Amino acid sequence: MNYRKLGKTGFSISEISLGTWQVGGRWGEPFSHENADKILNAAVDAGINFIDTADVYGDGESEKAVGRLVRSRSEQIFVATKCGRRLQPHTADAYQPAALRQFVEDSLRNMQLETLDLVQLHCPPTEVYYRPEIFELFDRLREEGKIQHLGVSIEKVEEGLKAIEFPNVTTVQVIFNMFRQRPPELFFKEAARRDIGLIVRVPLASGLLTGKFSPQTHFAPDDHRAFNRHGEAFDKGETFAGVDYNTGLEAVAELQEALGPQAPLAAQALRWILMFDEVSCVIPGASSPEQILANLKAAELPALSPEQMQAVREVYDRRIRPLVHYTW
Template structure:
């Protein structure tokens, strides 16, 4: 495993971050908690030291699972969680009111079994709450030692600039993959200029870039990924198959799964510190960690880029 520093911090994180949304057991199909705990521990044993979670993942369930899995190993983990999104029975509510943040951080600390969080992130912007009010509350919590560094997720450049004038933001977590490259236009240059690390999610495009699905899948009723990602719509699905064929060739060359190529490509893009990749079992966690060993040539990165710009521009950009 390779490790990179989040700028302006003492956090040296693994290039692969274990994303735990699926472990909330409410959005990506049924997942057994004991299997999730074994998955987290297998990830740690494989060199992954960065775990990302959130209260919104199963209304706190994923955080509880993470807490159980890292018990006795907290000093080996760089722990990231979030605030500002509340999971209800049928939706996600954005809420960054000071009273919500104060409640959520204590609940997160309790579920995670720790007295501090390494990277505390605003999950989504809340248009109904002044950002100044949210950040003032977060800075007080940081001063109290409840978290070490502040990050944001799903912010625009305008919000990043507004936040920069009020607090030190060390990271941005956006959706980014071969099939979702809109951040390259403004957010990536902004983060590079301001020394803000990118810890990206959606690296495998909801599983599509694993190469597992060669026919349009019918997910079970508890798996809602097709609601979150548009890649599983028939008109887009057909456009993506050519990219998978290109990745097949590279996977054959490197004698690795297609997912490794997608992960390696993301890690070789400017500003990327770590990429979030989910796992539902030990085998997936161990496999994801091994993707850190693959490094594409400059020519191969350009070949992928040229194909996407020619054939998938309306999807990726």
């Protein structure tokens, strides 16, 4: 396992880490603590030391599983959680310091930890980034010893650029993959200049970049890949990176031909992300220990050649850029 610095937190974290949206159960299934324990322990056994969760994952059950892991292991494990999505309705006006404080305290209780390594605002509405009192709250929470660092999880590049103007923001979690190539154009450079840790989520475009889907692939009705393709439930960009499904399949076929069969497309897609030095880590999800091991194969791959990088860019420019580039 290779490790990279998480910006000005100073944490040295595994470049391939773990996102826990589906840990403990596949989409729509009840949360399984037995399955979660297997996945989380397999991750740590493999050298992963950074785990991203949220209070809404499994309605708090994911946080409980992560906390149990941290308390049961001797290794140093950095935990990032998120807050804000429990607000109903999820509007800018609903973001109030008292509500966010309560969410942080709830996360501490869920995980049975004394302090949280990293708390991230969970994709708040854009207006929230213009309210200093929201960010000032986390200075108070740090002074009280309840958190160590503040980060944000964003939908839009513009939100990331605004967020890093606040000096207490140490990390930004952003969607970045072969189908979402806008962030390096400006945002990555600004983040590096301010020593911001970059956490990459949705690295496989909700599975599209595994190369395992087809027009006949069926998703369960309660799977976001079935019900949120047009943003019916939350930001469209969280599902298939906002790319039309059939267009994505056509682009995947071209990528597979361009990159060759030397490694699975999923591993090559993760390795492509790690080609960008500004990235601190990528957090693919896993619903089994076997998926952990498959994801980690990306770290063993050689660097993509300039010709391969250009081929990925060419597919994006021709098929994907006109549809999504300036949306997020």
